[in-house]
């Protein structure tokens with residue numbers, strides 16, 4: 001997907017609620033007329049092309065509806081982020097933020113972050129999930145981090161009232177990797193996913209997510225009660241697989257529990 005200076009859709013690319021119709025406004029071009037190389041590529045695997053494509057897929061799964069949730073990718077020493085509070089299924093490469101990695105102040109205020117590239121469209125801010133994605137990069141050496149608002153994840157946090165979600169004896173457990181990046185679990189392993197309590201502002205989840213990731217080094221993701229899931233992997237493909245396997249296990253775990261059947265049959269009796 002390349003960005004064309006004379007794209008016929010240029011006037012429809014704004015993501016906020018105040019669409020305007022100025023054909024001259026092409027956000028991919030600098031005022032000096034140069035193109036933005038950090039987000040322009042014909043390679044469908046380029047992060048600036050992948051983020052929009054993956055967000056469209058996640059939207060159909062109900063993971064990033066209502067503007068919430070999303071994905072960040074890291075490639076070498078560059079981190080790619082989507083804008084905050086926008087229609088995630090309509091993001092284009094020109095809307096992507098690019099940051100250098102590592103950088104020390106990412107967990108603090110937006111103004112302290114260093115950017116290599118910001119969208120030209122006024123009013124766009126980087127995802128509020130940025131410091132949480134950064135947790136996955138710093139603590140798990142991840143190459144991608146996904147945040148879902150999946151109802152399966154939210155329901156799991158309501159039915160598992162303690163610090164962790166647990167499930168065993170499910171084939172899909174074999175798709176989950178230790179710590180999200182290591183070897184896969186066995187059918188005989190119990191999956192444990194820590195749950196942190198939600199906060200009014202996404203950024204304020206940063207510390208508790210970091211603490212839980214350190215307390216549970218084998219955890220492949222972190223659930224946020226009444227909110228969703230953070231999950232990561234060394235590559236976008238791996239992070240997506242982890243997200244799909246976890247979501248499946250949350251969904252089936254919720255159904256099993258609501259049926260009154262044992263979710264961990266060896267522990268609860270029922271094998």
Ligand SMILES: CSCCC(=O)C(=O)COP(=O)(O)O
Nearest residue numbers: 067068069084085127128129
């Ligand atoms: C209805 S979305 C509420 C905010 C939220 O949970 C979220 O994930 C926002 O992410 P964004 O990338 O849009 O800042």
Ligand SMILES: [Zn+2]
Nearest residue numbers: 068069202228
């Ligand atoms: Zn969220």
